[in-house]
Amino acid sequence: MIHLTIDRRPVTVENVKTVLDACREAGVYIPTLCADPDLAPFGACRLCIVKIEGLRGLPTACTTSVADGMKVITEDEDIRDVRTMTMQLLLSDHPQDCLTCGKNGLCGLQEVAEYLGLRNRTFRLLERKAEPDNSNPCFEINYAKCIFCGKCVRACAEINGSGAIDFLGRGFRTEIMPFARLPIRESICESCGECVERCPTGALVPRRFLSPDREASTVCPYCGVGCRILYGVRGSTIVSARGDRSAPASRGRLCVKGRYGSFDFVGNKERLCTPLIREGDTFREADWDEALAAVAAGLSRLRGDVFGGLASAKVTNEDNYIFQKFVRAAMGTNNVDHCARLCHASTVAGLALSFGSGAMTNPSTDVLSADVILITGSNTTENHPVIGYMIREAISRGSKLILFDPRQIPLARISAIWCRQRPGTDVAWINGLMHVILREGLHKKSFIDERTEGFEDVARIVEAYSPERAEEITGIPAADIVDAARMYAGAENASIIYSMGITQHTTGVDNVRSLANLAMMTGNIGRPGTGVNPLRGQNNVQGACDMGSLPNVISGYQQVSDEKVREKFEKVWGVTIPAKPGMTVTEMIPAALTGKIKALYIMGENPMLSDPDVHHVEKALRALDFLVVQDIFLTETARLADVVLPATSFAERDGTYTNTERRVQLTKPVLPPVMGVRQDWEIIQDISTLLGYPMRYNSRRDIWDEMRSLAPSFAGISWERLEAGGSICWPCPDESHPGTPILHRERFTRGKGHFAPIDYRQADEMPDTDYPFILTTGRILEQFHTGTMTRKSEALEGLEPECFVEMSAADAEQLGVMKGNHVQVITRRGAVRALVRLNDRTGAGTLFIPFHYVEAAANELTNAAYDPIAKIPEFKVCAARVEKIESSTSP
């Protein structure tokens, strides 16, 4: 509590640092141009000057700490004079085209000019020469309007953390520039727009902007970080997006996809808005009654284990719950799965075996309290950008980063140690680290004794992984393995972050369990800044798993093979649930070819692009007796369907999503649905009823309440609590429980943490003379998954329009190809055409291709061999060769 007087009135404020904060808290306006609540005080514009009794001159409110008993005057004749002079100087070289400026109505200069009541300019207008930079499709740069408040520079350094731009020169020659005066698109800028959002003038403006008439907040439709976005709506169109600063997961931060590319597709003309029924090679439009009847007729013949359902990581928890209930109760089979199989099945299986719970152990912001962060198989700054910002923030505050990645990803340049392992050799280096830790006695004996079991088996097996042997297998210098082991084990708190680079292997579960071993051995579990943290790919992939869109578990990870579990659900559902766990996606697709699966219901997924070896997938889907696809676009998969049902987009529905840190967030519709589409849950409910298993929910809230009455982890997360603005991390057993941001604090979910001895196994397909390269696939910053949504965004498509292949300069030289040439990348399964990109990221002998592009689908190449436990395909390693396309001309 601080007591002070502002303009002779006593006020009491709390939790504030500066005089400016105190005035704002007390509701007193002070003009500012360089202050921002998210940025460190800068004191450049000098508009926030005040008088403070006992202090000489006119101190700036934004840089002066507030103290008890202060007497502050925020405006008088002197202050107004100085502010007016400051503004006159700022205006002296500012262009006078307010009416046609991109910031008209939102401009900080206009606001201050209005506040001061400026009526004329006292200085002759000088023209500042500055070339506009139009290289970025998301925003325009026109530094002729810059007032050097430095918000952009500070936002880039402090919020995004990449520091792509900085002041250049000084005095009246100052400019703001990327390194080497490159156009912004060619610099290390990530197009996140944090600078644009904060710029008070027309110097940085979004390329497309219309002022909205209302705003509503929902969860970003892309990655698992779960940022909340405030969408601006005008009529029935989304016209703007900005970060929602009240959201604990993202604190207002966004990446390029969320800010510039997350809403174009909502109003896209290609949106499906009427059901389609197949007629020979084409579709005809149908009304809902007819379409639903057709689905019911088709499915009624194909119940039981010949049926399979693919749920979706893009729809709400409620839609997933009702979908898996439909499959289990109405269709009588456990054949339900979703795309998590393709990204984190190894996590769900592996961490459940080791710890008892297959999710991130700690919240994302926890990296800020880690002394050492070990990242492997996650190109975090591109694939989970906002968590990437947090990692950079942690490093700038002194945390150390250890990176294991076959590619020299952007994080490599700020890591203390970067190790380039051969793709597919992760078990070997992790065992190598543990070997060193045990040899040097760096393990936490008390933790191992009290909290875990099976340690001796692991100790025995890692004996064989001396750093030298690990070097032989992985290609990482032995000395680096020793250094990394010491740094990780020596930290007070060390956090492990990983993603698909670990999971998408035939050894995916082994890799995950090895990381779990490493964390347990050093006692890095159950405290802030520690843990084993898988970053999930889709905005609701965590939720889809949680809700039981998996063949072996029902909502809340309750085993379907457990009789007690079945009994509990059967009582509420009123049917018998089959005891046998169902098939995974990766089993259902091949089973369609052998006739074991005859019908599929696919909700919001596009296996034609996302699954391995897509030629095979197409054949399988064509072989089905009956295929139903429920989606917002006529995707490659929907084109093969017998009935296509148009659903709502993320912006048109309410419901909950669970982000990668197990945080359940409630959303409200931003827009009413487009004409003709229906909510996913309503569609499922009607079909179920037609099939003789009536469902009578009135809302998603009804569905949620049924779910939490059956799944103890969610029991305490009531709709009221979520509506009151909360977001809660499960497990949350009752309504007074605050939620569990950090798992395994006192004990592991499974009791004792389980050490599993793991030996290194080779990847399924290794390079040979015919296919000498290792091909690895992944995502890039500017596109998302199969591109169904991102590729409809002008901004994102403008940034990365074409499929490329990354290779090392040495390999390119040997192949006789150059940057900008087109090549064919060929594996035993297929070939795609891609543009050569040389950027020092991949090592010799390794190729990288992003999988977003339908015209060059990387998954025509990948190997469908899968992990024996998790059944996840080996997307990250296969053998390939490269052929030059002879007619190839420059880009």
Place this chain on the structure above:
Amino acid sequence: MTKHTKKSSRSSSGKSSIAQRVEQWLRIAGNSFSKARESIIPLLQAAQSEFGFLPNEVMEAIARFLRVPPAQIQGVASFYSQFRYEAPGKHRVTVCRGTACHVRGSGRVVDELTMWLGIKPQETSTDGLFTLETVACVGSCALAPLMVVDGKVHGRQTPATARKTMEKISMAESEANHGDKEDAV
């Protein structure tokens, strides 16, 4: 007479070799600096005395070494006038533009040199032979207007005397060049 024209982009030629030289230098020199922001200026100074200027490769290497974004290194450097960003010519020609020299016609000397060398002040000729600079008062106003060439002070300059000096250097250079070639044969 050799024609000197403004150099366009010298940094693009021999790019990889300069990057290699920078790496080599930093591998050794880096040992005497802590990996902290305080090292930015001392490192930039050390680099400039090694390379004579700060090519982009130097700033990038320092950025990588200190794990700081390159734009920030460039930003710090640009705040100080001591740093140069282009390779200086073999011969540095500095004309004083202080008040005394100005009054006695240093402007005309600069104009003459600009024309003869084909470059503006603070630029370097394409052949890398000359860098033309101007400074404020050298402190020998008695000799105004004056020109400093490779550290040697030339007082009481006129456009004609300044040009003579340039011609002499240029002649010596082309003879030396000839000699080199004959030696090589």
